[in-house]
Amino acid sequence: MPRKGNRKRLKYRADDLSSQSVTVADYANSDPAVVKSGRVKKAVANAIQKEVKALCGLEASCVPTEDGETVLSETGRLCESSDEGFENINEFSSSKKKKTKRHKEQIAVERTGDNYPIDIWLVLASYIRPEDITKFALICKNAWIVTCTAAFWIRLYKRHYRMNVYLPVRLLPEFMDRLRCLRACVIRSLYHMYEPFCSRVARNPPIPESTPNTLANAKCLLFWYRKVTGAKSEATWEFNFKFQKQPPKKKDYLSRLQPPLEYKDVHFNPDHDCCLLQVSTLNFSCIPVVMGMTLSYFTINVSTDMRHHRVRLVFQDTPVRNGKKPRGDQGVPIVLDPVHSVNLLDWWHPKYPFSAMA
Structure with a gap:
């Protein structure tokens, strides 16, 4: 038999809890320390919270809670002023969006990427096909600067040079040491030596x-x-x-x-x-x-x-x-x-x- 003092603590008010969600077993098997504190179990509080939100017409994801628990007096106050609740929810969602956007912008500023030296891009350029030079130059500024150097175009010419192909005098290897118009001369020589470019010219109609x-x-x-x-x-x-x-x-x-x-x-x-x-x-x-x-x-x-x-x-x-x-x-x-x-x-x-x- 429980003591008289404990029996008094096990009583609850019908105004605060719903009879459909709270049972006697919730109090009979509960810890006396929890009962003495006057707080409801977390599972019971969540069930009451969902029922109150359904009555107020609010979605469960819009109402902020503190550590997953909601005090019954606060939920009752939300039901009495539903219009003010909607305004608070809109203000909360808008401020949350602004914070998220500001956070993303801050991350974008901080993540500037790694800056590799030009020597690395010059080594990678030795494996680029002639038809992929534009894509390679659009990677970053250093990659574009590499495509502007004379070393890049001379290496490209030597990589695709063939002795059995007829070339004009200006496009011969002994005249490719001139820096003036070097890029244009290498591009012209590729249409004589590089097979994909030669087939592209052959496929074009005369008119x-x-x-x-x-x-x-x-x-x-x-x-x-x-x-x-x-x-x-x-x-x-x-x-x-x-x-x-x-x-x-x-x-x-x-x-x-x-x-x-x-x-x-x-x-x-x-x-x-x-x-x-x-x-x-x-x-x-x-x-x-x-x-x-x-x-x-x-x-x-x-x-x-x-x-x-x-x-x-x-x-x-x-x-x-x-x-x-x-x-x-x-x-x-x-x-x-x-x-x-x-x-x-x-x-x-x-x-x-x-x-x-x-």
Whole structure:
């Protein structure tokens, strides 16, 4: 038989606890020290807490608790002022988001990464394929500086050099010790020696579909023609137009970077953004002087004999604005008919003519 004092301690008030969640066994088997303190078991308190939250319409994850326990008087106060509870929850969640964002920004500032010396990047560059140079340069600033050095391009040239491949005089090994235009010369030599680049040139059609769009508003830098004798003693006239293409509006990240001053000669390229339009005709045509003018119109159609092509070019003094078409009576028109072949060569193409003094 329990003592009279203990029996008095085992009583509880119906206003504080729910009869559905609390049983007599919770008090009969409990520790007298816990009963004397007047606190409820953790399991019982959690059950009451869930029931109170359900009645108040609050989610269990939104209400802050202290060590997983909630005092019954505080939960009752939450039920009486539910609107104030929602406001407190919103303020708590917003402040928590701000703290989390501030913490992430602080971590991003602290984690700047490891800075490896340029010598390590120069060693890694010896194993990079020519088609992956752009990806390698985008890793970090030191990797990009390595791609600007003369040692990088000389090693790339020696790695892919083959003696059984014909090369122009400027691209021979004894002339590759010049720093001026070294990068451009190595890129040109790769289109003679490196098989993936050679096959890429062979797959390109002689008349690309993007030729008119590529030469839009291009400036004519040079013009010349010559007489070419074929294998069957058939003479054709080859008209060459050297254009400087319009720079793109949205440049990539690497094109906006300037190489270091000590490697300026290595990256110098007088034919940058230049291309050559070769038009071979069966008959000679008198061409007016168009050097310094802008190409505003360019079409390739079928000739009148239905066996060849017909090329029409229109040059103007000023470039045409985007979205506007030039008038037919404006500019200097050039018509070549019949046309045997049309080729558009970039500055790195093996057939592109360049100076041996570059």
